[in-house]
Amino acid sequence: NAGVTQTPKFQVLKTGQSMTLQCAQDMNHNSMYWYRQDPGMGLRLIYYSASEGTTDKGEVPNGYNVSRLNKREFSLRLESAAPSQTSVYFCASSGLRDRGIVYTEAFFGQGTRLTVV
Amino acid sequence: AQSVTQPDIHITVSEGASLELRCNYSYGATPYLFWYVQSPGQGLQLLLKYFSGDTLVQGIKGFEAEFKRSQSSFNLRKPSVHWSDAAEYFCAVGARGYSTLTFGKGTMLLVSP
Numbered sequence: 600n601a602g603v604t605q606t607p608k609f610q611v612l613k614t615g616q617s618m619t620l621q622c623a624q625d626m627n628h629n630s631m632y633w634y635r636q637d638p639g640m641g642l643r644l645i646y647y648s649a650s651e652g653t654t655d656k657g658e659v660p661n662g663y664n665v666s667r668l669n670k671r672e673f674s675l676r677l678e679s680a681a682p683s684q685t686s687v688y689f690c691a692s693s694g695l696r697d698r699g700i701v702y703t704e705a706f707f708g709q710g711t712r713l714t715v716v
Numbered sequence: 717a718q719s720v721t722q723p724d725i726h727i728t729v730s731e732g733a734s735l736e737l738r739c740n741y742s743y744g745a746t747p748y749l750f751w752y753v754q755s756p757g758q759g760l761q762l763l764l765k766y767f768s769g770d771t772l773v774q775g776i777k778g779f780e781a782e783f784k785r786s787q788s789s790f791n792l793r794k795p796s797v798h799w800s801d802a803a804e805y806f807c808a809v810g811a812r813g814y815s816t817l818t819f820g821k822g823t824m825l826l827v828s829p
Contacts, residue, residue, distance in 0.1 A: 603759075630816075632816065634819075639725075639821065640821060641806065641819045641820055641821035641822050642760075642806065642819040644816060647816055657816070689759060689760070691760075693817075704748075704750060704762055704765050704810075705750075705760075705762075705808075705817055706762070707752075707759040707760040707761075708759055709758065709759045710757075710758075710759050
């Protein structure tokens with residue numbers, strides 16, 4: 600049982616390049632999230648998908664796009680990377696439904712450390 | 717809108733001493749509350765959670781937290797800190813039927829010998 604798996608773990612991009620961060624979960628969770636973590640800023644929500652087939656903007660969506668490919672997978676795309684997108688990116692999932700209650704505790708991947716030069 | 721405040725950016729505690737990390741939240745209804753821990757270079761691990769019921773909740777690694785509705789607080793405690801507890805701790809708030817969590821900015825715990 601792997602939990603939440605993110606790839607790649609490290610990436611260096613040049614300004615203007617594009618890339619896609621991949622995320623997969625095997626816990627049958629309904630909801631998936633992308634956060635970025637910057638020093639002194641905590642975790643900020645970029646985009647989320649409350650259920651398969653839906654996506655919504657979070658606090659800092661500019662410069663990113665997402666795709667909920669199926670229930671397991673949620674990808675984050677940077678179309679034209681900028682130095683301000685240098686950060687650590689975390690994927691998370693949640694939404695275990697038990698007897699009509701949805702538990703919102705989130706489980707996190709190990710992170711992707713992205714540097715844009 | 718939900719918000720979480722962790723007033724202490726850094727805290728230094730001697731090994732063996734007790735620990736309390738503060739968390740205050742703002743939310744109109746009954747919140748779901750969480751504490752996560754992040755070791756350097758790692759993802760976030762759930763320490764404990766409060767959904768309803770007993771306001772004193774026990775978590776992993778000997779941590780506990782108490783939900784105080786009147787103070788809008790969910791402080792994390794440990795009776796005796798170990799060097800391996802040095803990490804960053806995040807408080808988070810969510811809500812029933814609402815999938816996203818809002819995180820505080822974190823408190824870095826340093827443990828001195």
